[in-house]
Amino acid sequence: MSKLVPVDGILDISPYVPGREKVDGVAKLVKLSANETPLGPSPKAIEAYKSVADQLHRYPEGSALELRQAIGKHYGLNPDNIVCGAGSDELLHLLAQCYVNPGDEVIYTEHAFLVYPIVTKAAGGVCVTVAEDNLTANVDAILAAQTARTKVVFVANPNNPTGTYLAMSEMRRLRAGLRDDVLLVVDAAYAEYVRKNDYEAGIELVATHDNVVMTRTFSKVYGLPALRLGWAYCPAGVADVLNRVRGPFNVNVPAMRAGIAAIQDQSFLDKAIAHNDEWLGWLIEEINKLGLEALPSVANFLLIRFPEEAGKTAADADEFLASRGLILRAVKAYGLPRCLRMSVGLEEDNKAVVATLRAFVEGWK
Numbered sequence: 001m002s003k004l005v006p007v008d009g010i011l012d013i014s015p016y017v018p019g020r021e022k023v024d025g026v027a028k029l030v031k032l033s034a035n036e037t038p039l040g041p042s043p044k045a046i047e048a049y050k051s052v053a054d055q056l057h058r059y060p061e062g063s064a065l066e067l068r069q070a071i072g073k074h075y076g077l078n079p080d081n082i083v084c085g086a087g088s089d090e091l092l093h094l095l096a097q098c099y100v101n102p103g104d105e106v107i108y109t110e111h112a113f114l115v116y117p118i119v120t121k122a123a124g125g126v127c128v129t130v131a132e133d134n135l136t137a138n139v140d141a142i143l144a145a146q147t148a149r150t151k152v153v154f155v156a157n158p159n160n161p162t163g164t165y166l167a168m169s170e171m172r173r174l175r176a177g178l179r180d181d182v183l184l185v186v187d188a189a190y191a192e193y194v195r196k197n198d199y200e201a202g203i204e205l206v207a208t209h210d211n212v213v214m215t216r217t218f219s220k221v222y223g224l225p226a227l228r229l230g231w232a233y234c235p236a237g238v239a240d241v242l243n244r245v246r247g248p249f250n251v252n253v254p255a256m257r258a259g260i261a262a263i264q265d266q267s268f269l270d271k272a273i274a275h276n277d278e279w280l281g282w283l284i285e286e287i288n289k290l291g292l293e294a295l296p297s298v299a300n301f302l303l304i305r306f307p308e309e310a311g312k313t314a315a316d317a318d319e320f321l322a323s324r325g326l327i328l329r330a331v332k333a334y335g336l337p338r339c340l341r342m343s344v345g346l347e348e349d350n351k352a353v354v355a356t357l358r359a360f361v362e363g364w365k
């Protein structure tokens with residue numbers, strides 16, 4: 001037996017398990033399990049990615065300055081307050097590493113993104129999970145869980161996998177109720193998709209507080225998850241801390257180039273959002289017509305809730321769909337054993353899921 005022992009907390013981590021990638025005996029799969037955009041990235045981003053193929057022997061510019069400037073211009077933010085990372089996952093890890101001492105408590109809600117417990121435990125922190133209300137984060141419950149050891153609160157807004165969100169007034173109330181030495185991390189990975197007047201991604205909250213960070217990603221609506229690119233909008237003090245700890249070249253050149261091109265292609269972004277709006281609404285309506293429950297969502301995915309009787313469960317539906325090449329995401333690990341999560345796909349894929357669910361339901365009779 002090896003005498004090597006990792007630091008406390010590491011062996012309590014359950015490794016993140018991505019959705020399934022293949023089904024035995026099924027050649028052609030439609031993957032609707034990872035909240036990827038069905039439209040892919042902007043052609044201009046692909047072009048920019050290819051344009052650096054002959055420059056791979058060069059290190060990146062270490063602070064991702066041009067990318068931060070492009071993001072800053074797009075959102076009207078000071079690039080000094082932006083820190084880029086290899087996916088927003090890296091930024092979530094860095095935030096926990098930099099602000100959570102061993103034994104400190106980190107709060108998130110019942111059906112929150114599974115990366116939060118991982119980054120908390122990796123930092124030696126103690127996970128505090130708070131009940132949700134109707135699959136939505138409950139500000140009062142979060143505030144009630146605050147103790148003298150609380151150090152960080154993670155809120156995905158909108159949340160994955162529930163698809164629910166907190167209004168700006170609720171986020172303000174949350175910040176106002178937390179102690180000033182508690183960091184509020186607003187994970188806004190799906191912000192671009194939200195069409196609600198009372199929603200704010202977090203820019204305003206960061207701009208008006210020195211203890212709020214908003215994380216964003218190029219993995220979802222921008223369609224660049226393969227390149228691992230995310231960013232955080234931070235108060236100056238937090239940006240300074242993250243810049244001390246992050247890898248000196250943590251964002252690679254192709255990711256930077258593609259990210260800049262993607263954020264400048266507004267018409268492609270508009271198209272992706274319009275596609276999502278149209279098909280998210282269609283899916284919810286059609287799935288509900290089948291007698292299944294499609295839950296409301298403001299993001300690019302939705303939860304479908306199944307009955308508990310044998311033969312009709314989410315696990316049965318998952319097998320039925322997968323054997324026909326349709327890959328949805330089981331969300332049992334998120335405390336939602338009755339649900340499958342489906343990403344909005346292309347027209348033909350959405351129609352295939354509805355037709356297959358219809359066959360599944362007809363098989364019950």
Ligand SMILES: *Cc1c(COP(=O)(O)O)cnc(C)c1O
Pocket residue numbers: 035086087088089090113156159160187189216217218219220225228229230
């Ligand atoms: C997909 C997702 C992210 C993005 O992760 P990346 O590391 O940027 O790919 C972040 N938060 C939530 C809640 C997500 O669902």
